[in-house]
Amino acid sequence: VLGVSNFSFGLPSREIVNHNFLMMALTKGLDLPIMNPNIDSMTATVRAYKLLTNIDKNSVDFISHYGGEKKTAPAATGAKAEIDLPYAIENGLKKEAADLTAKLLQETEAMNIVNDMLIPALDKAGAEFEKGKLFLPQLIQTAGTAQACFEVIKNYILSTGEKSVSKGKIILATVKGDIHDIGKNIVKVLLENYGYDVIDLGKDVDYQTVVDCAIENDVHLIGLSALMTTTLVSMENTVKLLRENNVDCKIIVGGAVVTADYAEQIGADYYAKDAKESVDIARKFFGN
Numbered sequence: 488v489l490g491v492s493n494f495s496f497g498l499p500s501r502e503i504v505n506h507n508f509l510m511m512a513l514t515k516g517l518d519l520p521i522m523n524p525n526i527d528s529m530t531a532t533v534r535a536y537k538l539l540t541n542i543d544k545n546s547v548d549f550i551s552h553y554g555g556e557k558k559t560a561p562a563a564t565g566a567k568a569e570i571d572l573p574y575a576i577e578n579g580l581k582k583e584a585a586d587l588t589a590k591l592l593q594e595t596e597a598m599n600i601v602n603d604m605l606i607p608a609l610d611k612a613g614a615e616f617e618k619g620k621l622f623l624p625q626l627i628q629t630a631g632t633a634q635a636c637f638e639v640i641k642n643y644i645l646s647t648g649e650k651s652v653s654k655g656k657i658i659l660a661t662v663k664g665d666i667h668d669i670g671k672n673i674v675k676v677l678l679e680n681y682g683y684d685v686i687d688l689g690k691d692v693d694y695q696t697v698v699d700c701a702i703e704n705d706v707h708l709i710g711l712s713a714l715m716t717t718t719l720v721s722m723e724n725t726v727k728l729l730r731e732n733n734v735d736c737k738i739i740v741g742g743a744v745v746t747a748d749y750a751e752q753i754g755a756d757y758y759a760k761d762a763k764e765s766v767d768i769a770r771k772f773f774g775n
């Protein structure tokens with residue numbers, strides 16, 4: 488326990504000394520500072536310390552004080568205390584969201600849950616993130632929650648799919664520099680569900696890795712996903728390297744930032760706007 492302001496007695500601009508001294512003391516193990524809670528720089532120092540040392544998990548306290556507009560839980564607003572799936576995803580309530588997904592699957596088509604609830608919730612989070620109303624730790628929480636729901640849906644889809652002999656092999660990858668893989672994973676599950684063998688190279692995949700994998704595994708259909716304007720160039724570079732190496736393959740491209748025009752411009756063979764379209768393309772390609 489330490490009275491942190493006495494130290495600056497007799498100095499000008501005491502506040503500057505006090506909050507810096509407070510941070511030094513906190514990093515040396517101070518548990519309880521005695522300080523004036525009405526001085527913003529002092530409370531801000533404590534909040535920043537908790538954020539930087541991860542005592543404030545997921546930056547919840549920091550964001551609620553400095554992130555502008557606050558979200559209020561439904562119970563607190565007096566609205567219905569029950570939460571629904573979009574609310575659970577938007578607020579990062581992983582367990583609740585996974586349970587609600589399992590319940591919904593009893594009466595709703597799996598892909599309808601994805602298209603009508605999961606994707607809109609992610610879109611909303613993305614739009615708020617862009618406007619600066621939602622912050623990265625919250626976006627990560629939302630994405631993690633959507634992934635937990637998707638895991639439930641994936642297991643359901645795979646358990647109900649036909650277990651036939653493979654109809655063909657397809658490589659999937661999220662391009663270099665891009666770690667967004669939720670969309671690619673949906674494409675994968677749907678393709679597998681329709682009987683295709685998917686070699687999933689994951690996210691942030693190097694151009695050469697795609698080329699090597701296609702040659703080594705004798706794969707003739709390759710799917711690339713990109714979610715950011717900044718990683719479209721990686722998609723183009725991957726296509727280019729596949730062509731330069733004369734890999735005998737057709738290429739499907741997709742992802743929120745990709746358009747049919749762009750696909751044509753970079754020399755891809757197909758553009759798929761969603762997971763279902765990638766299945767239609769695979770069917771056309773393999774003739775089954």
Ligand code: B1M
Nearest residue numbers: 610613666667668669670710711712715716741742743761
């Ligand atoms: Co970020 N992110 N993100 N993000 N993120 C976006 C893409 C963004 C648009 C948000 C925004 O600002 N509005 C923005 C990109 C802006 C731009 O283009 N320049 C953005 C940014 C900036 C970033 C970071 C840079 C943030 C930061 O660090 N400051 C960082 C990027 C890091 C990196 O990649 N190097 C980042 C990180 C993250 C999280 C980790 C928090 C998380 C990703 C978690 C994960 O994927 N494992 C995340 C998320 C969730 C999003 C948003 C909110 C949602 C993306 C998503 O999953 N959508 C996104 C905003 C948005 O898109 N509304 C955003 C749902 C998914 C099912 O849709 O992937 O489009 P989608 O897939 C669809 C179709 O497109 C299609 O089928 C799917 C199902 O129908 N499809 C294919 C996709 N791939 C296909 C391939 C095919 C065929 C169809 O054939 C092969």
